[in-house]
Amino acid sequence: MTLERWTTRAIDQLSGPTREAFVLDPIETIRSMGISVRAVDSLAESRQDGGMCDGVSYLSDGVVLYAPTDGSRRENFTVAHELGHWLVEHDDAILDWVANRDESSVALETLCDRIAQRLLLPDDLIDSIVSNPVRAQNILDLYAGSAASRPAAAIAVASRLKGLGAIVIIDRPSRSITSSSVVPDPELGWPKIYPWRGQQVDAAHTLVHMNSGDSLTRRSFWRSSWDKREDFYIDAVADDRRIYAVLADADLWKVEPMPVLTDRAWDTRLEGSVFCCGMQRAVRGYPCSKCQQYFCPKCGNCRCTRERADEELCITCNTLTRSHLLVNGQCEMCA
Incomplete structure (x- = not known):
């Protein structure tokens, strides 16, 4: 099963x-x-x-x-x-x-x-609250109707998003993304430009100028840290502390009478996963040529570098030895 x-x-x-x-x-x-x-x-x-x-x-x-x-x-x-x-x-x-x-x-x-x-967040509860197409207000409604956290509610809403898009929660005072659930394109995969957790939203972006109680639905953009940008359709609401937004590649909310399709840059790196720093993590990139393990996005280590980080040189014979086996800096042969 x-x-x-x-x-x-x-x-x-x-x-x-x-x-x-x-x-x-x-x-x-x-x-x-x-x-x-x-x-x-x-x-x-x-x-x-x-x-x-x-x-x-x-x-x-x-x-x-x-x-x-x-x-x-x-x-x-x-x-x-x-x-x-x-x-x-x-x-x-x-x-x-x-x-x-x-x-x-x-x-x-x-x-x-x-x-x-x-x-x-059982499926029947999600289905009863999340609209088609999804809206940013669905996150708040799902949060209010359950004991789940806001990020968990955002993930649940993202599970109902069709096509390329993302659900983000933004901390208003810092303009920092505290939660991001990206839904790749079912055929083309991940775009090169998308919102990620910890990213600070562009100060010129219309989202960060929303006040508590505001809502908007419009065509806008998303900018990467290296100043590249792509267009997205956005539906968003704001409360006293946070901004909740749905980003979509398609015009889900009929913002424009005749949406203009634009070419989007796609990330062609490999997709994989790695268990490191206490949890399983999804990664994009290329694995280490020696151990064939992906590099952890948190600590940057593959299996090779993680094992080497746990080794030290014996102060007498300069042999690499696991740190916990050294006695006063010496390996068991020299101690």
């Missing part, structure tokens, strides 16, 4: 009323199942890469711990992920599937992430 079917099988262990309650109050719903759920501040202090230490389960004891996130719904995804572990543990067939994967730990975490997403 596919990952999607295993996800469905895991979720089907929960009754319909339990799944419905989980959408609005994940923590209390898990507690109603007899599982203890507690916030632990020390988990927040020891986070790595924004998510690796957000939660931990002691399933045999029926306990889930999570890092509290004041003013955010991040913790809801954390507890949903830990419930995913609980559901997997209660189905031998799913456990067998995970154990038979080449990278079983990655498969398990990926499966639990998918379970969490489906629990917080």
Whole structure:
């Protein structure tokens, strides 16, 4: 079976009323199942890469711990992920599937992430809220109608976007993109110019001049950091803190009576994935010629450089040795 079917099988262990309650109050719903759920501040202090230490389960004891996130719904995804572990543990067939994967730990975490997403934002809820064509207001409506975070709601809206486009959330004071979900063209792949997380939006862009409560739908542009630009159709809304925007290659909202088609530059680099810095990451580029692994977009390492980073020269014989095997700077042969 596919990952999607295993996800469905895991979720089907929960009754319909339990799944419905989980959408609005994940923590209390898990507690109603007899599982203890507690916030632990020390988990927040020891986070790595924004998510690796957000939660931990002691399933045999029926306990889930999570890092509290004041003013955010991040913790809801954390507890949903830990419930995913609980559901997997209660189905031998799913456990067998995970154990038979080449990278079983990655498969398990990926499966639990998918379970969490489906629990917080089930397909029927998305279908009932997201319009056709999608609109920026759908993000706010989905956020208001669930316990999911704004980025999770944006990802869900992006899943209903047809053709090339992107869903972005922009922090108004800094003009920085805090969330970006890009949908590549189904045939041509990724464009060379698209919004990415952490990018600061051009000060001249009409989006950053929106005030709280404003909305707009128009043809505009997106500019890369090297000053190249491409046209996009944009639908956007703003609240007190953020701007939510849908970018589309096609004129989904009938902005122009006769849309003018323009040539777009496409990224021809290879697509792949790499497990590094605590998580599986999608990457574009070319793998290392030696280890054939893609370079991590966070730390820049492939398998070769990551292994070399963990080695030091023995101060006596100058032999490369794993750092943890050195004693006072010497390898075991010289110590």
